Amino acid sequence: MNAHVQGFFDPTTFTVSYVVHDPATKNAAxxxxxLDFTPRNGRTSTQSADAVLSxxxxxxxxxxxxxxxxxxxDHLSAAHYLHEKTGAPIVIGAHITDVQQVFGALFEAxxxxxxxxxxxxxxxxxxSLPLGNLGISVMHTPGxxxxxxxxxxxxxxxxGDTLFMPDYGTARADFPGGDAATLYRSIRKILAxxxxxxxxxxxxxxxxxRNEYRWETTVAEQRAGNIHAHDGISEAEFVAMRTARDKTLEAPLLILPSLQVNIRAGAMPPASPGGHVYFKLPVNAI
Structure with missing residues (x-):
């Protein structure tokens, strides 16, 4: 039996969160x-996370x-909030330590x-992780x-962000530790x-x-029609395209608050002696 998947689209950050479960046992992930965040006033909300919990x-x-x-x-994770509500453990790839090394130093975390x-x-x-009768297998897909x-x-x-819908393409590869050639190889791994x-x-x-948001496709559709990485695109061609395209992209709007939270597994930075929580804004640092 295949997994049942329910997507939750956040129009503010264009992010899709998922609940996936084994229909036979009802074990879920x-x-x-x-975590909703308004940069104009620094306010957070758990509306999106609560909809998933509901x-x-x-x-x-x-x-x-x-x-x-x-x-x-590009968005703050609600993992810490959900962990506090449910006790479910937060899982991430082991190479998160590479990301923490870079941004932990930047934010003096x-x-x-x-x-x-x-x-x-x-x-x-x-x-592998257990999930009822299905299980969860992990592929490392960096880039x-x-x-x-x-x-x-x-x-x-x-x-995640490695692939998008075929008519939009692939993820950027210009963040610290990102690499277009590595991304290409990860994509081919998925498409195998x-x-x-x-x-x-x-x-x-x-x-x-296209006039409606979508977030489900297939390997066959990606191989036939992904505008950046369909079958026949060589690694050299992909790297040249991805490198040129990335040079035109601005940093995500929420990159600074997002990373300060997400390297802490969704937790906020510690409060100041006065009881306030602050995000740091490194000037001329990225």
Whole structure:
């Protein structure tokens, strides 16, 4: 039996979070949950995360895991909030320590555990986690960041930002530790999965010519039609395209607050002596 997948789209950050569960046992995982954040006034909200939790409760699911595909640079993770509400452990790729090393130093995050200890479990290529009768297999798919992983659950692959819908293409590779050639190889690894594999992407940006957001595709559709990485595109061609395109992209709007939270597994920086929580804004540093 294949996994049941429910997507939750956040129009503010164009992020898709997922609840995936085994229909036979109702064991479930939440993937890439969003903590709402308004940069104009520095306010957070758990509306998006609570909608996901409501779905879990309404369907009487047993939440086993909170899965992060990588340390996101475009939205704050709600993993810490959900962990406090449910007790489910937070899972991320073991190479999160590479990301923590860079951004922990940038933000002087001395409270952060540099060994990834803020997360409940670090996973590597080939590891498996239980999920009812299905299980979760881990593929290390770096390139966008060094810590990116793809989670395989039944016939479904949750690829984070490595791939987008075929008419939008692929992730940027210009973040620290990112690399276009590595990204190409990770994409080919994903596209070597069976053609009927369902592929669930981490964002959709509604490219020209399409009037509704989508986040589910297949390996066959990606291989036939991904505008950046369809079959026949060489590594050299991809690297040249990706490098040129990345030079035109601005930093994500929420990169600075997002990374300060996400390297801490979704937790806020520690409060000041006066009881306030602050994000740091490094000037001329990125």
């Amino acid at each position: 939440i993937i890439d949950p969003v 779905y879990v409760d309404e369907h009487d699911l047993k939440l086993d895991w909170l899965l992060e595909t990588h340390a996101h640079a 001395d409270d952060m555990k540099p060994d990834g200890g803020d997360f409940g479990r670090l996973v590597r290529e080939g590891e 966008h960041t060094p810590a990116c992983v793809t989670y395989l659950i039944g016939d479904a692959a949750f690829v 999965l069976p053609l009927q594999t369902r592929v669930f992407v981490g964002h959709d940006y509604l490219p020209a010519g």
